[in-house]
Amino acid sequence: MAHGAPAVSAANRQRSPAERIDREAVRAYRLEEQIGHLIRRAHQRASAIFDAVMRGFDVTPVQFAALAKLHDLGPTSQNLLGRMVGIDPATMFGVAGRLAKRGLVRQGPDPSDARRILLDLTGEGRAVVEGMKSVGAEVSARTLDPLTPGEARELQRLLARIC
Template sequence: MNPRSTDMPHTGDGPLTPDRLRRLPSRVLGIAAAHADQLVSAGLAAADARKWHYAVLVALHDLGPASQATLSRRTGIYRSDLVAVINELTSRGLVERAPDPTDRRRNVITMSPAGRGALDRLDALVAALQDDLLAPLAEPEREQLVELLARLVDHHGGRVAPPAG
């Protein structure tokens, strides 16, 4: 049987899916996470951005200038991948890279004024994407969902490999 046949939903879930599978937390989380990832990635791509761009800009805005190693820890982006992200943001004039005055062997990354403007636009876009993702939920339910998911992540020590992208 072809897994892409017309009677099988592309999400892997639908009216033909056994209820036991539809109620399996790990499966439901996985499907919801895949949908969220696709929605946010597509929305950011339409704005010529990526999730990692947004993560770096948020970290710099909220926590201030940082070395590449510190940014890696703050965002969960592998150091080797972070270099490419910083290069992209630097080429767009959104961040600046300068030698650390206390240790010339490392760089400090700072958000530029253009980066602050880009972050404002991306914040509005990401908020709209979150509203789309969580449309069936009332505000208290949204807050509860985030709280419950954060508890799961915290319980498992945040041991999640950063997504590619």
């Protein structure tokens, strides 16, 4: 708080604690400077670029994240795969189902644990994920286009720190 005004104004002295308002903070608030808002906007733009570049594959960003990690790991349970890429179990249920319905993934039992469902890439799934990985750098490059290479690396580093 950089200004000299009292933290609680005269107008607020009568109110209940929950309704006390810092007028100076209200006046100073700028939505477009808030980190959450900037991230939300950036997320919209990055998704749009992914859609444009990956159009031909008909796979969403989240579906691709699951496929890509499954490609790295080999057969993996739904929950674990979701944990690796940041998809909660309730969401993963739908994602895995859609990938299975499209024939990109197989859902099988885990012999060592009857609770788990093992996901595995099908041949088509492998072909799709490899095709997408081979042009994946293009998505990041286009998204980072407004920045210099140094700035791009810095942004990547800072985002990784706040995750």
